[in-house]
Amino acid sequence: MSQSAEETFNDPSAGLPQGPAPAALRARVRGLGGSMTRSVKAVAEAVAADPAGCARLTVTALAERTGTSEATVVRTARLLGYPGYRDLRLALAALAAQQESGAAPAVTVDIAVDDPLADVVAKLAHEEAQTLADTAAGLDLAQLSAAVDALAGARRIDVYGVGASGLVGQDLAQKLLRIGLIAHAHHDPHLAVTNAVLLRPGDVAVAVTHSGGTGDVIEPLRHAFEHGATTIAVTGRPTSPVTQYADLVLATSAARETRLRPAAMSSRTSQLLVVDCLFVGVAQRTYETAAPALAASYEALAPRHHTPGPPRAPRTTR
Secondary structure, eight states: OOHHHHHTOOOTTSSOOSSSOGGGHHHHHHHHGGGSOHHHHHHHHHHHHOHHHHHTSOHHHHHHHHTSOHHHHHHHHHHTTOSSHHHHHHHHHHHHHHHHTTOOOOOOOOOOTTOOHHHHHHHHHHHHHHHHHHHHHHOOHHHHHHHHHHHHTOSOEEEEOOHHHHHHHHHHHHHHHHTTOOEEEEOSHHHHHHHHTTOOBTBEEEEEOSSSOOHHHHHHHHHHHHTTOEEEEEESOTTSGGGGGOSEEEEOOOOOOBTTBOHHHHHHHHHHHHHHHHHHHHHHHTHHHHHHHHHHHHHHHGGGSOOOOSOOOOOOOO
């Protein structure tokens, strides 16, 4: 279809969209938010906020609605993973139909200082569930499968992360260790670099960074990349600097930061989902060796899991 035909297409219900599934659209907008220009972001946020309304608009009408240009609208569609605006409109129409079929209404995650604890629990639970759903919808399964293959066959695995992402990196490394793989998590940037320069083809390096711009994570990944290791980035910014040195990119949900809830809290939730997907995938690929290794580790730790004694008597007040 020519661009002029695409721009005047007026029947978004015909055919199926090429590109990400409709359910992944909002996750994609959130994930790319920090890397978008102001005009592209205006279009992306408009289509995510009102899929039904935007699905009825031509490219010219959407450009007018968002105060941008037709070229910006088409560029936004492609950035979101669609061949052109026609496919984006089809996805918007499908998303609107899903919402009209009885999807639960959105719950705001903004938490006020005086919110009752019950509201805090409800809002956080909703946001965690949305973060997991967004991450699952936006995961590139081909990239995930390639990452699993690389980890399953790796001679050695290095994992880099600092802060909250460092905790996620440690979780991945210890999971892989328990199924017999040689994996180490490095949160000290000096140790990370000195280990990265010793990697070679057949090894794997994993960088965990929500922002994708953490220098202490990018530097060791760059060394690993330059020395021939397979490199994997787990990040909430699929176009961030860390991806320059990543053979494979696993995108996590880019959660919105609020006053009482730093983005690191929900970003860690989405990172842990990716870690679990990697671990289970690797365990499946290496089941003949993974299962005995897991059994051995459980047996070794069993003596440390003490059985509970008799219940304590309730404390009496004087």
